[in-house]
Amino acid sequence: MKNPFSSVRIFFTEIIGELQKATWPTRTELRNSTVIVIAAAAILGLFTSISDFALVQVVDVLTTWMRG
Numbered sequence: 001m002k003n004p005f006s007s008v009r010i011f012f013t014e015i016i017g018e019l020q021k022a023t024w025p026t027r028t029e030l031r032n033s034t035v036i037v038i039a040a041a042a043i044l045g046l047f048t049s050i051s052d053f054a055l056v057q058v059v060d061v062l063t064t065w066m067r068g
Contacts, residue, residue, distance in 0.1 A: 025033065
């Protein structure tokens with residue numbers, strides 16, 4: 001019978017090996033990427049808010065117009 005802990009040990013050994021092969025970002029790269037993500041999220045949020053406001057106004061005008 002195969003030892004189940006042997007499979008777990010092999011799995012974690014392979015994980016550690018793969019993580020050591022990975023290239024990790026420098027502090028500068030990480031900071032720049034974070035700034036870009038925050039800016040993109042802010043722009044997307046602003047776009048969503050403006051679109052929502054505009055659509056609410058259009059629906060309000062149309063429902064007022066339909067009432068007569």
